[in-house]
Amino acid sequence: DVKVTQSSRYLVKRTGEKVFLECVQDMDHENMFWYRQDPGLGLRLIYFSYDVKMKEKGDIPEGYSVSREKKERFSLILESASTNQTSMYLCASSFPGTGEQFFGPGTRLTVL
Amino acid sequence: SQQGEEDPQALSIQEGENATMNCSYKTSINNLQWYRQNSGRGLVHLILIRSNEREKHSGRLRVTLDTSKKSSSLLITASRAADTASYFCATKNTGGFKTIFGAGTRLFVKA
Numbered sequence: 375d376v377k378v379t380q381s382s383r384y385l386v387k388r389t390g391e392k393v394f395l396e397c398v399q400d401m402d403h404e405n406m407f408w409y410r411q412d413p414g415l416g417l418r419l420i421y422f423s424y425d426v427k428m429k430e431k432g433d434i435p436e437g438y439s440v441s442r443e444k445k446e447r448f449s450l451i452l453e454s455a456s457t458n459q460t461s462m463y464l465c466a467s468s469f470p471g472t473g474e475q476f477f478g479p480g481t482r483l484t485v486l
Numbered sequence: 487s488q489q490g491e492e493d494p495q496a497l498s499i500q501e502g503e504n505a506t507m508n509c510s511y512k513t514s515i516n517n518l519q520w521y522r523q524n525s526g527r528g529l530v531h532l533i534l535i536r537s538n539e540r541e542k543h544s545g546r547l548r549v550t551l552d553t554s555k556k557s558s559s560l561l562i563t564a565s566r567a568a569d570t571a572s573y574f575c576a577t578k579n580t581g582g583f584k585t586i587f588g589a590g591t592r593l594f595v596k597a
Contacts (some may be wrong), residue, residue: 378528409587415586416574417529420595430583439517473517473578473587 377401378421378478380465387483390442393452397465404450404470408432408440411480423448432439455485492575492593496503500596505562507591509575510555516578518551520560523572532560532573550588567597 382397388418397406405424409417419432421440428441437459440448448467452459462482466475493508509518517536520527534557535542535551542549548561562569572590579586 414589416589419586420583422583424583432584445497462526466529473519473534473585474531475529477521477530479528482526485509 380478380481389456391455392453395450397448399467403467405468407466408450414454460485492588493548496592498594507560508580511577514580521574565595570595
């Protein structure tokens with residue numbers, strides 16, 4: 375079974391803190407994604423990576439950065455957390471060219 | 487910007503009934519997918535239909551695609567309480583790398 379794991383299920387941080395969210399997949403997928411999910415807005419793509427050290431901005435990259443040093447690991451970084459970044463963060467991975475994405479369980483981040 | 491928009495936003499039915507959810511999108515697509523999300527969890531891929539396909543089945547799921555109307559429907563037959571979840575359509579545009587998700591339909595199946 376494909377497994378995508380995320381470092382935390384729940385996280386509480388303070389405004390201005392630097393936050394790291396980690397995602398690891400075990401299926402040798404080239405593509406990895408970070409989304410945020412907010413009520414009524416569906417999933418919005420933050421960043422996408424199609425290979426090690428390669429990244430593309432999604433629809434809402436402002437306030438975020440990413441790191442992909444190894445194929446199986448994709449990190450999302452909030453440089454200086456703000457309250458409007460309180461959200462559910464979902465990581466996903468896939469092979470290129472296929473539609474199917476495999477999702478992690480999500481991290482619910484609260485920024486106070 | 488959102489590509490897929492699901493309708494209805496919420497649906498409540500009795501166990502054993504069929505549930506139909508619709509999705510509309512705006513641009514040319516390569517494929518359309520449906521995902522399920524149980525409360526507070528990640529999404530699980532259900533089914534993918536390519537732009538040159540009109541209908542696809544998987545167990546109790548039936549998906550149709552009408553590219554002329556830019557719409558798709560997901561039918562769950564003989565629903566069960568365990569089908570209670572949010573359902574999302576997602577489109578992969580022609581020539582793009584992104585998969586764009588709609589806001590979802592919340593399905594509640596009463597036992």
